[in-house]
Amino acid sequence: MTMGRGATLLQRQWQTGGWLSTLLRPLSCLTGLAIRLRRRAHAQGWRKTWRAPVPVVVVGNVYVGGTGKTPVTIAVVRALRERGWRPGVISRGYGVKIGPAPRSGRGTLSADDFGDEPALIAQETQVPVAVHPQRPLAGKALLARWPDVDVIVCDDGLQHLPLGRDVEIAVDDERGVGNGLLLPAGPLREPPARLDTVDAIVTNRSMHATSDSAAGAALGVPYRSDMRLTPSRYVNLVSGESLSAADFMARYGATPLAAAAGIGQPERFFSMLRHAGLNLVQTLPLPDHYAYHGSPFDSLQAEGVLITAKDAVKCAGLGDERLWTVHADTAFSRPALFDWLDVRLRAAAAQRRQRHTQPPPPPGKVD
Template identity: 45%
Template sequence: MASNSSAESKGEGLSSAWYKGAWWLWLLAPLSVLFALISSLRRALFKLGLKPVYRAPVPVIVVGNLSVGGNGKTPVVVWLVHWLRAQGYNPGVISRGYGGKSEHYPLLVQADTPASAAGDEPILIVKRTGCPLVVNPKRGDAAALLVSCGVDIIISDDGLQHYALARDIELVVVDGKRRFGNGHLLPMGPLRERKWRLNQVDAIINNGGPTHEHEFLMTLAPGALVPVSSADHATPRPPNRVHALAGIGHPPRFFNMLEQLGFTLEQCVALGDHQAVANSQLHSLQSAPLLITEKDAVKWPGGHDNTWYVPVDAQLPLAFEHLLLTRLKELHHGD
């Protein structure tokens, strides 16, 4: 695999160090101790009722993680929307909208809302599911607007640590290969909360395996390639020698998937998570078809007509579905 993955996010060197055990991270230990103290105080204030918590009149499912970076939450959210509809629910989604900045909040996202306002993941979810989705840094306000739209269950895309929103079910997504890096809190390590928090959630979803005890294995199944510049899905598949670009939390996962699909990657460009692509970055990629992620496609600037995106769908075991059904029935018991 040829590489040009000088990932252009400022935190790439730090992120890489978390998973390689770099010794110099110990210099950040005092900051991690401070982070732990502030996080613990914040949790205590919510638990004691000294900070307000919004309780929605409908069930709330949080899909989050312990570590920063992409673990595969968005495919889980899309899967949940479809699965809940099949159970007779009318779900809606709330999101922080990372990578976007709106002139006003809460923002009810439409399929034509620009990613610069809503963020790339909310646009992807809306295009995939058509469900009501509200972006707001204050998730309680987003949930209240969704309820007024008539939803009867809410999925929070991320927000495990957003304790200002009460939740009924917590799902944590874990990268099966990277796990929790060096196991330290930010900024010394990738963790937002320590691993004890896993003992309090309803389910741990392992993206890609290998799984540990009490984890549910999720696999991501790639779909047919879709040309970015055309709605014609009948366009022939590009040749096997391609370039690849990914602006997600862990680009190597996308590049490895393409190789497993039989593509030879002549050049790989890894961008920072949620980073928009500039036309100037595409000049070196004109010599071959370019494959990108669906998340990059929703904010694609154009300028490279021979570009395709690869949609992926989460696949989860029946045991996980049974757990969700049980938890939902417990929530409605006595209603």
């Protein structure tokens, strides 16, 4: 199962422009108008913005889908825990009908109930997770159930203005801003200038790409870092056997393998595996957030099938002994990104404490 021709054509024109992109420009103008009206409504106070009692980090993007937000979110959560924070995660729960009440949990969560990305984050980090399309509701539910959470990390939500935030991290990749146009004529959720207003930009690069965003970059706004994903561990989805990257290569390095991925950029996953030296004889790109109601792997003849961790949370019930989950490490060109984030968040927490302890104004005096 692959992307249709129309979608492939649109993806190409999102990068270079063309007749279809030109035809869709009037709709992009409407997108831009909606963005401006929404931002004005929040700026003027016509629509409410929830300010959480703890600092909030939003990890998002302006390029629609597939830039690598979830690996960055997981890395942020792990880094904050290492620095003494007690993080919790909120997310929309993409593709899941949540209903009026948020859902929350931790540990092993059902992708059918929470969405594949929140389920993956919960599994990989073991921190509390809450989901709801209205992120403030998810945040309130998270803090109500786990009152010891002292920082909220929002997976996606850069455009979700009802959620106040202290730090914005935008994740992009080698596609940049494409043709620079808003949806649907281009790939952008917001104008390219939005990137000038975030606090940090992380560029997800393939292993063979050269770095041009972080080398020698000065501290400032935005803070820039490249990231790259490399396989670290392979886990058989049926037996649970876990092999390091080196042990997997020693056993299967010469074996013809297949790989499948239901993510925004499947080829990035395949390229990572080839760069690691694996012999991929078949690849199966699937739509992002593929549901796996049935097995798509029957057409693959290889002895082993490599899948992403995001896909694995939905494939456990398939019972295919050939499936190996690829767990990847996220390497940052500027690891000090997380020290910088820690400083920003501690300052935000101190400001909250100061506001909370300030005495009320004298009677009859208007602030």
